[in-house]
Amino acid sequence: MNSDTANETGTTDETTTANEPGESILTPCEALRMLEDALGEAQIDEPEELVRLLLFLSDNFDHAGLKATVQTLVRAAFDNSIVHAIAFEDYVEAIRGGQNPLKIVRAALREAEHGLVNSETEPPNNCRGGQYG
Numbered sequence: 001m002n003s004d005t006a007n008e009t010g011t012t013d014e015t016t017t018a019n020e021p022g023e024s025i026l027t028p029c030e031a032l033r034m035l036e037d038a039l040g041e042a043q044i045d046e047p048e049e050l051v052r053l054l055l056f057l058s059d060n061f062d063h064a065g066l067k068a069t070v071q072t073l074v075r076a077a078f079d080n081s082i083v084h085a086i087a088f089e090d091y092v093e094a095i096r097g098g099q100n101p102l103k104i105v106r107a108a109l110r111e112a113e114h115g116l117v118n119s120e121t122e123p124p125n126n127c128r129g130g131q132y133g
Contacts, residue, residue, distance in 0.1 A: 022064035024072040031076035047077035048102055052095050059096075085109075 026034070036044055051074055058070040078088050083101045085108065086094070094101045 022068050024068040025065060026069050026072045028072060028076055028079075031072045032080065035073065035076055035080065044080050045082045046102055047081055048083075048095060048100055051077045051092075055092065055096055 024031075035047060035050070039047055039050060054070045054074050054077070058067050058074075061067070074092065075088065078091050081091075081102070083091060083105050085105045086101060091101050094104060
């Protein structure tokens with residue numbers, strides 16, 4: 001048997017390519033399907049709680065293939081999350097730090113929206129001061 005192949009299945013002559021050490025056993029599409037199955041359509045865009053568990057597993061197991069597979073799942077979760085206003089690395093670090101990136105982004109959007117509303121409702125500078133300012 002070639003070292004580049006995994007065990008043959010007992011029922012067919014099929015041979016699969018073995019994953020290299022540190023290589024994910026999931027493709028990004030497989031990872032997305034797993035997340036969709038686990039979370040359902042309603043929560044696929046807010047997977048942060050599951051990502052927190054995945055990162056915990058990745059941080060506490062010393063297996064390169066598992067870490068790579070978890071990273072594939074975390075990336076798929078991020079790619080389908082509504083949190084795209086921050087970089088992937090910032091997303092991961094926020095979750096590792098006990099923060100919820102979704103809440104951070106929502107707060108930033110509210111703050112930006114509030115600033116926009118204030119600037120639209122404040123009188124122009126030429127109306128300030130003078131006789132009535």
